[in-house]
Amino acid sequence: MQAQKLDYLDELEAEAIHILREVAGQFEKPALLFSGGKDSITLVRLAEKAFRPGKFPFPLVHIDTGHNFEETIIYRDQMVERLGEKLIVGYVQDAIDQGKVLEQKGKNASRNALQTVTLLDTIAEHGFDACIGGARRDEEKARAKERIFSVRDEFGQWDPKRQRPELWNIYNGRIQKGENVRVFPISNWTELDVWNYIRREKMDLPSIYFAHQRDCITRNGQLMAASPYLNMDEEDLIVSRKVRFRTVGDMSCTAAVASEADQIDDIIAEISASKISERGARLDDKVSEAAMEDRKKGGYF
Amino acid sequence: MDILKFFTAGSVDDGKSTLIGRLLYDTNSILADQLEALQASNRKNDDGTIDLAILTDGLRAEREQGITIDVAYKYFQTEKRKFIIADTPGHIQYTRNMVTGASTAKLAIILIDARKGVVEQTIRHSYLVSLLGVSELAVCINKMDMVDYSETVFREITQAYEALAAKLNLNKVNFIPVSALKGDNIVHRSDHMPWYDGSSLLYFLENVEVTGHLPSVYARMPVQWVIRPQTEDLHDYRGYAGRILSGTFKKGDAVTVMPSGQQSVIDRIEVFDKEPEQALTGMSVTLHLKDQVDISRGDVLVSSARLTQQTKNIAADLCWMDQKQLDHSLTYLLQHNSKITKCKIADIQYKVDINTMKKEGADTFHLNDIGRVELKTADELAFDWYDENPANGAAILIDSRTNLTVAALMFREAV
Incomplete structure (x- = not known):
């Protein structure tokens, strides 16, 4: 009998690599959606483990809202340089300029929701049949029920009632023309797993994940980075705070948390003790209890 | 630290969602903002406490109907283990969801309502555990608070269940008397049942050995x-x-x-x-x-010390998962790990009434039907019998018109 059991990080890693290789084996034109966040950085690391010394069988695709943290873009470009892989960028600004979407107005305006149109345009333009994403089932209730291979119709929509059963470790990626599949290799990871993996693999992250001094305002009870992308008025008081970010989204919808954790060990300790879940720092989920389900049905990541 | 994947079979009425909610709640696996959303929701128990079942109801359609229609995955960890729960609905119309949840699980939790004992759905759930070869089984006799924490009730139910387990060749069965609603024997040992000398459910989950690795x-x-x-x-x-x-x-x-x-x-x-x-x-x-x-x-x-089976003709157990019934005249696609080949259903040996476990003749299979068929594939498959090596003994059927996964297959014997 085999005495050794795989450690949980090894098991999660092996599962994710298996899924990435299934994507390579089953699809003609896959892509890896890269946001610059820690989950997609983890995916890139897993892709290296799945395909090196060969090239990735897919390009990286970044949907750029134009409201980025500068640190993320610097990180992205350095990473692509190091990897020697192809990067495709889809700009939300293009969709705005073409009049396909309207910029939101008011204090809570964000480009987060506008990304969907650019994502679908980019998928159509390049004919991608599978898009690998870094979503995890522990993030949110609707995600908890999504398959690892999640089929979207030609409008990018997810239909929770028509999901294919996913049995054993056999993934059915067959689709009709026009449909595509979103693939989530780290579905079974938790936020803490991702951080533990980043520590184990000694991976670099954009600096905004670590505590730093930043000008912030308080909006809806949460700390937001003061930036030209945030609609501010005289009621918004700018204060310098020591903060870090738990997710990296659009600057106008990603809240910071007050933190002193500037080392990965401190972050892991903070998360272990934390009483606010990661998506709690995303204003875009707060709109209604069924927010994520609605956005996914509409073609969101 | 390793990972244990388990699945739970039971219906809303058995308090399955409450049991999972209780495991998450009592292991501090619910974070502040989730708890806030929970408290903001207006579903409460009769005594005014939070309805923990809400934690596992994901989709709005399900919340509106108060049922679980899909497999939801939940995560929690203790100092000993990481756990992945496949939470599946228990009614007969969701048999395919249970089969899906069970396919990757190493352990099953079956819930029995202490007031009702072993009922039709207990047989169904146990049959599926046996069919899928889930190696470990915890039978939770729930709602003990509603039967005055009676040892007699518990003993009667375990005896009835043991008779069923013997018929199904389930040999690793663990019985735990619990009240998910009150928290008895879920995470902490209960004071209400001094006659019970076993462990709490969580202690059992943390310590059970489920390697099952082959030589x-x-x-x-x-x-x-x-x-x-x-x-x-x-x-x-x-x-x-x-x-x-x-x-x-x-x-x-x-x-x-x-x-x-x-x-x-x-x-x-x-x-x-x-x-x-x-x-x-x-x-x-x-x-x-x-x-x-x-x-x-x-x-x-x-x-090379032990080759796989190698043939185009296999008798397999099948669970039909599509709205459209099985069509003999069609050529389906069979996916066995990374291999895809064309496949026909050459014959149906029998269908099983999973409430009674009786075999009966059948011309076709409808959604949620289970039985044995003879497969004929275009290419030879390199596989093992499911009983010997489940990881290499299972496959799915795909309808090439719709690309939907229409059946689960477990290879059982030569034709």
Whole structure:
């Protein structure tokens, strides 16, 4: 009998690599959606483990809202340089300029929701049949029920009632023309797993994940980075705070948390003790209890 | 620390969602903002406490109807283990969801309402556990608070269940009297049942041994992808990428490529920048062979000490999962790990009434039907019998018109 059991990080890693290789084996034109966040950085690391010394069988695709943290873009470009892989960028600004979407107005305006149109345009333009994403089932209730291979119709929509059963470790990626599949290799990871993996693999992250001094305002009870992308008025008081970010989204919808954790060990300790879940720092989920389900049905990541 | 995947069978009425909610709540696996959303929701128990079942109801459609219509995955961990729960609905119309949840689980929790005892759905759930070969089973006799924590009630139910378990060849059964609503014997031992000397459910989950790994001669790796950089310095590099389904491969092991039968020896094992001496069950690796052999996706590398079965005609248990019934005249696609081939259903041996476990004749299979069929595939499959090696003994059927997954298959015997 085999005495050794795989450690949980090894098991999660092996599962994710298996899924990435299934994507390579089953699809003609896959892509890896890269946001610059820690989950997609983890995916890139897993892709290296799945395909090196060969090239990735897919390009990286970044949907750029134009409201980025500068640190993320610097990180992205350095990473692509190091990897020697192809990067495709889809700009939300293009969709705005073409009049396909309207910029939101008011204090809570964000480009987060506008990304969907650019994502679908980019998928159509390049004919991608599978898009690998870094979503995890522990993030949110609707995600908890999504398959690892999640089929979207030609409008990018997810239909929770028509999901294919996913049995054993056999993934059915067959689709009709026009449909595509979103693939989530780290579905079974938790936020803490991702951080533990980043520590184990000694991976670099954009600096905004670590505590730093930043000008912030308080909006809806949460700390937001003061930036030209945030609609501010005289009621918004700018204060310098020591903060870090738990997710990296659009600057106008990603809240910071007050933190002193500037080392990965401190972050892991903070998360272990934390009483606010990661998506709690995303204003875009707060709109209604069924927010994520609605956005996914509409073609969101 | 390892990971234990388990699934829960039971219906809303048995308090299954409450049980899972209780496990998450009492292990501090609910975070502040989730708790806030929970408290903001207006579903409460009769005594005004929070309805923990809400934690596992994901989709709005389900919340509106108060039922679970899909498999929801939940995560929690203790200092001993990480847990992945596949939460599946228990009504007969969701048999396919239960089969899905059970397919990746190493342990099953079956819930019995103490007031009702072993009922039709208990038989159904237990039959599925047996069919899918889930190795460990915890039978939770729930709502003990509603029967005055009576030892007699508990004993009567365990006796009735043992008779059922014997019929189904379920030999590792653990009984735990619980009240999910009140928290008795879920995370903490209960004071209400001094006659019970076993452990709480959580203690059991943390400590149960569920390796189930097969000896090394069962080494099998379906090839998913061939890595060929074809650069100047890696001109001859040819690595076979895949995940070890079962057994162990070591450097120097004699291997056979199935179904072609070509033989070679493992030259080295790569895991990114490391070269381990052996590849264990569950690892994703890249194997290099001593000889130049023709291998592509869908082939299986197996230990030459014990080859797989190799045939086009197989008797298999089938669970039908599609709204459209099985159509004999159609050619389906069969996907067995990384291999896809055309497949016909040559014959139906029988259908099983899963409430009574009686076999009956049938012309076709409808949604949620289970029974035995004879398959005829276009290409030879390299597989093991499900009872011996489930990881290499299962497949899915795909309807090539709709691309939907229409059935789960477990290979049972030669035709």
